[in-house]
Amino acid sequence: MLVESPPSLTSEQFSRLAKIVHDDSGIVLTEAKRGLLMARLNRRLRVLGLSEYGAYCTLLSSPEGDEERRHMLSAVTTNVTAFFREDHHFDALTRQVLPPLIEAARKGGRVRLWSAACSSGEEPYSIAISVLEAFPDVARYDLLVLATDIDPVMVAKAEAGIFTEDAVQGLDPAKLSKHFTRAGNAYEVRPALRNMMRFAELNLHKDWPFSGQFDVIFCRNVVIYFDGNARRLLWQRFATQLNSGGHLFIGHSERLDGPASAAFRLTGPTHYIKAASDTPR
Ligand SMILES: C[S@@+](CC[C@H](N)C(=O)[O-])C[C@H]1O[C@@H](n2cnc3c(N)ncnc32)[C@H](O)[C@@H]1O
Known part of the structure; x- marks a missing residue:
């Protein structure tokens, strides 16, 4: 059986995504987070039926990309919390x-x-x-x-x-x-x-x-x-x-x-x- 490998995120594509995240939210993603970002976004690509990150970057930068930018922010944020923390x-x-x-x-x-x-x-x-x-x-x-x-x-x-x-x-x-x-x-x-x-x-x-x-x-x-x-x-x-x-x-x-x-x-x-x-x- 042929198992499709998940799309991979090049350094250049990562920089484009990291800039969008930073401009939209103030969140900084360093190159060390590339693997994490890819792991979190691969699901979004599957949902959207996209097979590679070039198309995802194009979607995000298009006028229709606003909704997907919200999904991407949701994927990159860290939500750890607890009742009465600190x-x-x-x-x-x-x-x-x-x-x-x-x-x-x-x-x-x-x-x-x-x-x-x-x-x-x-x-x-x-x-x-x-x-x-x-x-x-x-x-x-x-x-x-x-x-x-x-x-x-x-x-x-x-x-x-x-x-x-x-x-x-x-x-x-x-x-x-x-x-x-x-x-x-x-x-x-x-x-x-x-x-x-x-x-x-x-x-x-x-x-x-x-x-x-x-x-x-x-x-x-x-x-x-x-x-x-x-x-x-x-x-x-x-x-x-x-x-x-x-x-x-x-x-x-x-x-x-x-x-x-x-x-x-x-x-x-x-x-x-x-x-x-x-x-x-
Ligand atoms: C680690 S949680 C902290 C939750 C809670 N304040 C606590 O201390 O337990 C960080 C939260 O910040 C939110 N966040 C990150 N960037 C944000 C932004 N630009 N505006 C509003 N919320 C943001 C994330 O979605 C996430 O839910």
């Missing part, structure tokens, strides 16, 4: 960040928390669980958790709110039974959590559709894939998008750098506060 951030959220925000919400204020690279949802649901435990009557007030990601597959997964046994394994059993219901072999988030959440596809590297400011931004374990310029620009945009006194949480191996660092002060490990202006909330 749990010291959630301790800080509960003890330091939420009490004044809950007070503001009870007085009629608008409170917004944003998980800016939410992957399959474990991070924003961990935020929402922290909120609900501190603020059980949250549904009566104007507090929302926004969960966004560049990867439409992940956003759909997050919005579905259904997690495998493996995904919930590290979750405190009390939280699991309080906030999830069993759905066959899986666990589904209860409506009380979902009702305070909104989900959307959003590329941090492109325009943002927001009309208002945020009080808290989680953007963890994503800028590690960006180049320095994309990263520093993102910090500046976060500084603009946060209220004075707002909180920014970033990943354990990430650091705030560039001009935006002057707008923030470090208050805990990889936890920053936007310097208060004359009119703190």
